Amino acid sequence: MSEKLTNGQPNTAPTTNEEPLSVAEPHLQQLVLDNGITLIVIENQAADIISGRFFFKQAGTIAEKRDRAGLAHLTSAVITKGTEKLSALDIAEKVESIGAGLGADAATDYFLFSLKTVAADFPAMLKLLAEIVRSPSFPTAEVELERKLTIQNIRSQQEQPFNVAFNQLRQQMYGEHPYGVSALGTESSVAELTRQDLQQFHQTYFRPDRLVISLSGRITPDTAVSLIRDVFGDWKAPTNPLPKPQFPTLTANPFTAEIVRDTQQAIVMLGYLGTSVDCSDYPVLKLISTYLGNGLSSRLFVELREKRGLAYDVSAFYPTRLEPAPFITYMGTAPKNIEVAIAGLRDEVKRLSEVKLSEAELQGAKNKLLGQYALGKQTNSELAQIYGWYETLGLKVEYDRNFQEAIAKVTGDKILEVANRYLDRPYLSLVKPQ
Template sequence: MGKLIELNDGLRLVVCENPAVRSVSAGIFVAAGAVNEIPEEAGISHFIEHMVFKGTRRRSVFDVVNDIDSVGAQINAYTSRAHTCYHTVSRDAHAAECLDVLADIYLDPLFDEDALERERNVVIEEINEAEDTPDDLCVDRLFSAFFKGHPLGNNILGTKKSLAALTSDSLRAYRRKFYTPARTVVSVAGNITAEQAEELVKEKFASFAGESLPRVPLPSARHASGAFTRRKKDIEQVHIALAFPGVAYGSKLHMAANIVSSAFASEMSSRLFQTVREKLGLCYGIYGYLSAYENNGAYVIATSVSPANAERAAEAIRDEIRLLLKEGLTPAELEKGREQLKTALVLGQEKTSVTMMAQGRHALMTGELYDIDARLAELDRVTAEDAREAAETMFRPHCAAVSVVGRDPADISSVIRG
């Protein structure tokens, strides 16, 4: 069980002690992501994530990574739709050095103009890479179509046009607005005591102060019913991604929806994998996953097939959805999905990095500790009726959004909704 400590001006610290390991994972989570951006600054959260590594008053761009490499640690970061995270993992002996680097880049980035111009080109290449990665492109376009007009439809990378308009001043203004104590969670897990972690964080974040904008909940779910998006690409396969209404993070159906996902499309023994790949031989891989946010969500199914098989694959997916809605999960599928998720939770908590991530995200979204025993108990309470309700909530074909990318991608949306 972890410990949640509130520090200066609303800064929160989550600590999960694990004396059985010799590592410490640390992360800084901030409620600043694509959902917070206006069109003119699209991609700014992600651009800031890049730029904080480009030097502080105490460290050059080389020193930032060299100070981590010199103690054998690892540092990285990511930007999501709802938040940004900066994180490290190291031997327990070097937790203080890692927290010092994390705090330095988080609190005191320079946003140097020359570095900004270089990094702008780097992010443009990242956009180019995403454009050349059809499965990523397909899902990005899917979210933009499914959540059209909603903040969750914002593209994390932004566009080349929006990036061109970003300046050091605009990055500083955005950072001042969102990088505040009350919007920040520090998560630490591993061979470190709560007292040690609190002392370190108080020391490293002593200068962190300021008022925060109130956390404004995302607007209620608004899906572009019947959305379809198609992008022509000179590639061998057609990439297909489907989005259905999901469930909110922590809602009463959240665990049931995860069990449905596991049985329907997340495992090699799942219905879609067994039908579309093993029985029909139409694809190499097919998978589904739940993207859950504070009061919104999406359930995504993705695969890639030869153009001639696109309609047949869509029909197979549609038929499996119909069967699920008609008959529900079998008792064996319900128990298998339950056990898959419980095992994933337990095994994940044996890794300090997974624990740190789970606690940080959960505290940022809910203001509470992530209690694995409570999650396991929730899974045990899921009934067949809960699973049926979750499936009926998610799989509403008339609400489905469809994204296809390929040489001459057919409009399979009518098949899915048929």
């Protein structure tokens, strides 16, 4: 699928069907190119840096079949190790010689390239990234090496009680759904992956009409548009549609599973099937997660660790997903405390369905969540990430404002309603010593 770059000659041919630049936020502009690429530009002249995020929609682990689990991750590990013209050493020298940063990562719902450099070097680094994106060679030796390293990582995770508990819980909740397995895959699935699998994955999911480019830093929208046209403007979108994934229906059917390991502490993990990011209940569950398990002032930390001394570690988290995400509470505790730890976690979550939060509790959770959210948008890398991420998830860049407004409007009654809807009967994953 990879098309050659234009031999260093910029493609300056005018386009006729591009959507006009639109302003979503101050200093932020957005453009959709002729070939379907979405470009977001956040101009920030404060520092001589440009950070970029290049997202391919739904090209993460969500695109994998179970017998090919780990394919997106392996692709991300190898894709920067060679192109049709450059070796892995050539690429490394080009990046390191100017102190730039360039990497690839496979997330749950998308595939991501990251780029960071001083403004003067950005055009050269952009051309290099475009060549990696469009013409990777996937050297056989690199595929074999990264496959072995991945299998080692999988085995290493199997020695970590938290990861063992989380993998077990994930399998309980999601079964054959792509969310039911680690992004690394399994030993058996990774062992079967080939160079041809990586090539096919690239040819299928790397296409301009699935690409979101988010740039932040010392760059104007006009300059950004010109540079992106130079390196990606001649990349044509295929006429065939992407394969439509068929996911198993997710229904909550809680049960308990436990694994016995040689460990000094037990891991107790409760999981509830939440919702997808485009649901109106998503911000409410984010706020509940913050209240329960975010930081030293969170409800779980104060009640179960500080007051009762049950936990070495206790928290809650609720990831952002295109499909229904898991709402997790967990605790690391002494083996003798397992039963009371399970009851403590259950009771604290159940309390949200029965007792309305006080105004002080509610406002405290909002302040914490919105404060941390604001602090997560301080650097060019963070700005490029969050706006590109929202666009990639189908929420559009306006969701930055919409999310904050939604959090501010959450009431105690709404938390009761949402908690009763999702946080009823949990799955239980337990890792304990003999």
